[in-house]
Amino acid sequence: RKExxxxxxxxxxxxxxxxxxNCTYSNSASQSFFWYRQDCRKEPKLLMSVYSSGNEDGxxxxxLNRASQYISLLIRDSKLSDSATYLCVVTNxxxxxxxxxxxxx
Amino acid sequence: NAGVTQTxxxxxxxxxxxxxxxxxxxxxxxxxxxxxxxxxxxxxxIHYSVGAGITDQGEVPNGYNVSRSTTEDFPLRLLSAxxxxxxxxxxxxxxxxxxxxxxxxxxxxxxxxTVL
Numbered sequence: 001r002k003e004x005x006x007x008x009x010x011x012x013x014x015x016x017x018x019x020x021x022n023c024t025y026s027n028s029a030s031q032s033f034f035w036y037r038q039d040c041r042k043e044p045k046l047l048m049s050v051y052s053s054g055n056e057d058g059x060x061x062x063x064l065n066r067a068s069q070y071i072s073l074l075i076r077d078s079k080l081s082d083s084a085t086y087l088c089v090v091t092n093x094x095x096x097x098x099x100x101x102x103x104x105x
Numbered sequence: 106n107a108g109v110t111q112t113x114x115x116x117x118x119x120x121x122x123x124x125x126x127x128x129x130x131x132x133x134x135x136x137x138x139x140x141x142x143x144x145x146x147x148x149x150x151i152h153y154s155v156g157a158g159i160t161d162q163g164e165v166p167n168g169y170n171v172s173r174s175t176t177e178d179f180p181l182r183l184l185s186a187x188x189x190x191x192x193x194x195x196x197x198x199x200x201x202x203x204x205x206x207x208x209x210x211x212x213x214x215x216x217x218x219t220v221l
Contacts (some may be wrong), residue, residue, distance in 0.1 A: 043215055093210060
């Protein structure tokens, strides 16, 4: 089993839709969790950290479920500019394979 | 403040040739790393360093060497290039692991390598 797995995607959603991605991790000792965003042929950039209590940044909400060992990212009111690949990152900078999102007009 | 600078951005090699991908950061980060990204595979860690003089292997180290003689620089050497090393390579740096900022990796723009 891979250390970090993500919804394979791609997700194609209309503008304004709400979309959620999941990421599961195998190491129960993991302490740090993050979502990164990567635009086509560009470097990844930090989108948000994921805290135990969950956290929100504008249209983006991240949740952590330690019992089931997964984190999630919810994007509300999707914009065309949200089209990208979303990478889940766990302790020690282990990356998931990414989930590609295309927001359609 | 340039952040993380990688060179070259593009390179074509022939099988068996050697080359070095350069990476420099000006943020005084202790942690530096190299990833390769292949379609459908996500980012895979090649080597990393937690400080000058200290390096360690990641998930896919074979065929690559690194050294960390200064805090700023972390070059990646391909000893004898193979077509399987065709990929996009990213260098990244971060604060020390016990810093409140731990977890944010700052990436270079990537180096696209083709091995024929």
